[in-house]
Amino acid sequence: MSTLFAILFYFATLVFVVGTLYRISVYTRTPAPLKIPTTPAPTTGTGVMLRMTREVVFFESLFKANLWTWGLGWMFHASLALVLLRHLRYFTEPVWVWVSFIQPFGMYAGITMMLGAAGLWARRIFVERIRYISTPSDHLMLVLFIVIALSGLTMKFVSHTDVVGVKGFMLGLMYFNSQPMPEHIGLYVHLLLVAVLMMIFPVSKLLHAPGVFFSPSRNQADNPREKRHISAWGTKLESES
Amino acid sequence: MADITAPAYRVIPIIPVLKPGSMEGVKSFVANDKIQEAIGFPGQLVDDWHDRVIAKMGELLGKYRSLKVYMDACVHCGACSDKCHYFIGTQDPKNMPVARQDLMRSVYRRYFTLPGKLFPKLVGARDLTREVLDEWYTYFYQCSECRRCSVFCPYGIDTAEVTMAAREMLDSVGYGQKYSNEIIGKVHKIGNNLGLPGPALADTLEGLEEDVKEATGIDVRFPMDVKGAEVLLITPSADFFAEPHIDSLIGYAKVFHATGTSWTLSSMSSEAGNFGMFIGNYEQLRKIALRIRQAALELGVKRIVVGECGHAWRVAYSFWNTLTGVGDGADPNDRFAMMLQKQLDHRYKQPAHICEFTWDMIQDERLSFDKSANDKHIITFHDSCNVARGSSMGGYPGGQFDIPRNIIKAVANNFVEMDPGTTHERTFCCGGGGGLLTDDLLDLRVKGALPRMEVLQQVADEHGVNFMACICAICKAQFTKIMPIYGFDRRMIGGVHQLVSNAIKLGDK
Numbered sequence: 001m002s003t004l005f006a007i008l009f010y011f012a013t014l015v016f017v018v019g020t021l022y023r024i025s026v027y028t029r030t031p032a033p034l035k036i037p038t039t040p041a042p043t044t045g046t047g048v049m050l051r052m053t054r055e056v057v058f059f060e061s062l063f064k065a066n067l068w069t070w071g072l073g074w075m076f077h078a079s080l081a082l083v084l085l086r087h088l089r090y091f092t093e094p095v096w097v098w099v100s101f102i103q104p105f106g107m108y109a110g111i112t113m114m115l116g117a118a119g120l121w122a123r124r125i126f127v128e129r130i131r132y133i134s135t136p137s138d139h140l141m142l143v144l145f146i147v148i149a150l151s152g153l154t155m156k157f158v159s160h161t162d163v164v165g166v167k168g169f170m171l172g173l174m175y176f177n178s179q180p181m182p183e184h185i186g187l188y189v190h191l192l193l194v195a196v197l198m199m200i201f202p203v204s205k206l207l208h209a210p211g212v213f214f215s216p217s218r219n220q221a222d223n224p225r226e227k228r229h230i231s232a233w234g235t236k237l238e239s240e241s
Numbered sequence: 242m243a244d245i246t247a248p249a250y251r252v253i254p255i256i257p258v259l260k261p262g263s264m265e266g267v268k269s270f271v272a273n274d275k276i277q278e279a280i281g282f283p284g285q286l287v288d289d290w291h292d293r294v295i296a297k298m299g300e301l302l303g304k305y306r307s308l309k310v311y312m313d314a315c316v317h318c319g320a321c322s323d324k325c326h327y328f329i330g331t332q333d334p335k336n337m338p339v340a341r342q343d344l345m346r347s348v349y350r351r352y353f354t355l356p357g358k359l360f361p362k363l364v365g366a367r368d369l370t371r372e373v374l375d376e377w378y379t380y381f382y383q384c385s386e387c388r389r390c391s392v393f394c395p396y397g398i399d400t401a402e403v404t405m406a407a408r409e410m411l412d413s414v415g416y417g418q419k420y421s422n423e424i425i426g427k428v429h430k431i432g433n434n435l436g437l438p439g440p441a442l443a444d445t446l447e448g449l450e451e452d453v454k455e456a457t458g459i460d461v462r463f464p465m466d467v468k469g470a471e472v473l474l475i476t477p478s479a480d481f482f483a484e485p486h487i488d489s490l491i492g493y494a495k496v497f498h499a500t501g502t503s504w505t506l507s508s509m510s511s512e513a514g515n516f517g518m519f520i521g522n523y524e525q526l527r528k529i530a531l532r533i534r535q536a537a538l539e540l541g542v543k544r545i546v547v548g549e550c551g552h553a554w555r556v557a558y559s560f561w562n563t564l565t566g567v568g569d570g571a572d573p574n575d576r577f578a579m580m581l582q583k584q585l586d587h588r589y590k591q592p593a594h595i596c597e598f599t600w601d602m603i604q605d606e607r608l609s610f611d612k613s614a615n616d617k618h619i620i621t622f623h624d625s626c627n628v629a630r631g632s633s634m635g636g637y638p639g640g641q642f643d644i645p646r647n648i649i650k651a652v653a654n655n656f657v658e659m660d661p662g663t664t665h666e667r668t669f670c671c672g673g674g675g676g677l678l679t680d681d682l683l684d685l686r687v688k689g690a691l692p693r694m695e696v697l698q699q700v701a702d703e704h705g706v707n708f709m710a711c712i713c714a715i716c717k718a719q720f721t722k723i724m725p726i727y728g729f730d731r732r733m734i735g736g737v738h739q740l741v742s743n744a745i746k747l748g749d750k
Contacts, residue, residue: 026309027309027310030303030305030306032305032307033304035559035563036559036631038388038391038392038630038631039631039632039641040638040642043638055395059395062318062320064392064393064667065321065395066319066320069320073318073395123319128259129256129319129322129323129334129337130317130322132337132340133317133322133334133337133339133340133343134317135317135364136363136364137356137365138317140363203354204356205314205315205317208315208316208395208396211310211313212314212397214310215310215314215396216307217307218396222638224558224559224562225558225568225590225592226569228562228568228569228571228575228578233304234563237523
């Protein structure tokens with residue numbers, strides 16, 4: 001089992017890193033030929049950074065759109081961030097001070113993350129127009145997060161696994177020094193689904209995470225009259241006429 | 242058209258229930274081969290449309306980062322789902338922005354993503370069939386490209402970009418829209434959207450001079466093709482003859498007269514509108530914009546000022562510098578742009594909106610007004626979508642909201658705002674923008690105006706509002722047509738410079 005999971009994690013990491021970097025490189029290479037910030041928009045680069053920060057950290061636009069979706073979505077994402085950071089303790093030795101500091105918050109964040117995902121799923125099921133736009137994969141994605149959270153929380157609060165053993169296994173993976181993985185059904189489920197999540201990241205709607213930084217309606221400065229913005233293929237038309 | 246009636250106002254603005262398929266029969270007229278071929282598109286739907294649409298999609302995905310990111314990033318959160326005026330007015334779920342995008346996204350996923358190739362059902366991917374293509378035509382010509390959805394999307398996904406790409410793909414296989422493509426043909430052939438030839442334009446302007454002389458006793462000029470004038474005015478051609486547009490044209494002329502500014506129109510380039518944007522075709526967008534560069538160079542003007550027109554101002558403000566090099570910050574080896582940089586007066590922003598021009602003059606105290614001339618009006622202001630969400634004024638974010646309001650307050654005493662959820666960047670489209678201002682879509686236009694009419698009714702009831710000012714030729718034409726269907730007087734809609742015209746003092750100069 002340990003070997004199987006080791007192979008799985010190496011593969012998942014490879015897919016995640018290479019796939020995501022590839023997508024980012026495609027976004028970077030694709031030109032934005034016209035100035036299309038959704039106005040009113042900041043006129044400077046600093047302003048754009050602030051706008052993007054508000055968007056990524058506080059979900060500013062979603063806040064304007066719908067308080068329920070914003071509340072559930074923000075709770076889910078903020079909790080997920082805390083949970084991910086908390087898990088750094090399984091990959092670092094000695095554990096960084098700030099990681100130990102957030103440890104208790106990270107545990108409860110597991111609960112709020114699950115509640116957020118469950119709320120978003122309920123919305124998908126019970127709100128007519130959200131149900132209309134949902135594909136099977138939209139539902140499955142939320143189920144995936146809910147089961148990952150549930151299996152993790154089970155190991156924390158119900159049926160403990162050998163966390164020292166888990167850490168040994170993970171550090172072993174990182175330093176190519178294979179260690180045994182504790183035998184625990186909850187752990188198997190948890191790690192398997194995390195690997196699945198990593199592998200679908202670069203080919204699914206999870207691309208919204210890198211995508212938001214490349215959205216021209218948010219990342220462009222509103223200065224079209226002050227600076228000529230022209231793409232390589234737009235310039236080519238110029239020389240043809 | 243007698244059977245077209247206005248939908249009922251919602252008692253409280255709740256989100257409507259879905260009525261699937263309610264607008265699937267509303268399809269604007271398809272362009273014939275003459276219209277299509279005149280602007281370089283295939284005349285009829287080509288036999289190998291399937292492969293060519295997919296190839297075109299691939300091409301556009303490589304040319305537009307917006308399209309690429311927007312196809313990937315949507316998580317179906319539903320933030321946009323209740324934000325489109327056409328959805329609110331028609332209740333057709335395919336008029337929800339996300340569902341409209343998904344008409345294309347489903348095809349993108351099938352042909353350009355791994356999960357869509359392997360498990361189409363799971364991720365909502367589907368083959369491009371003739372039915373899908375027809376559905377694209379129907380629903381991508383039920384989007385006015387107003388960008389309201391993009392305000393609320395957590396990733397800034399702008400359905401307008403998707404609609405433009407869809408129209409571009411449809412045009413490329415010979416499936417174009419009569420209204421937009423016919424107008425683009427006219428601009429190239431005659432110089433404006435209405436097909437008004439130079440001599441007719443000259444006649445009209447002469448008539449206007451007589452009218453203004455009769456009304457005011459003052460010789461206000463409407464010059465055309467005057468070389469060496471300071472200002473070249475580029476305005477929507479509707480301003481030359483349509484009501485209430487023409488009253489704003491008179492307003493611009495009075496502002497130029499009162500400030501002693503020499504100005505001119507161009508017979509060759511007598512159109513601010515640029516329907517190239519509506520069909521998402523960069524080459525058309527650019528070609529139409531180049532007429533303005535040509536006019537500016539030929540007439541040797543120092544400034545370019547744009548009249549009251551929403552999408553034209555978006556194109557002028559956001560795209561002209563890209564397309565033609567009007568404006569600052571060009572590459573030194575950029576020949577045409579450099580000619581313009583030398584010629585134009587860069588103490589001013591190029592191009593400038595007529596509202597920026599007028600507001601500058603008001604601030605410099607070069608204009609004076611008799612505000613009581615507008616006392617018969619209780620005025621509200623409708624922000625036009627392309628000005629609100631696709632441009633700016635005054636060089637600071639939000640200037641596009643302040644400046645027209647400042648002008649109204651400078652020339653009139655009674656001003657009232659509508660519900661803040663429907664103004665500024667949250668404004669609702671008039672229902673006729675983005676290439677939909679055609680009578681074959683009247684049903685859609687009436688229903689799409691619902692959210693605006695609801696809040697107008699509110700201020701009419703509560704504050705006695707009897708005049709809605711705006712700065713867009715399409716808004717003016719649309720409201721003139723549909724407001725009577727909602728029980729309003731068609732003369733309730735008018736331009737900001739119509740109010741300026743009423744109040745401006747010309748005599749004591």
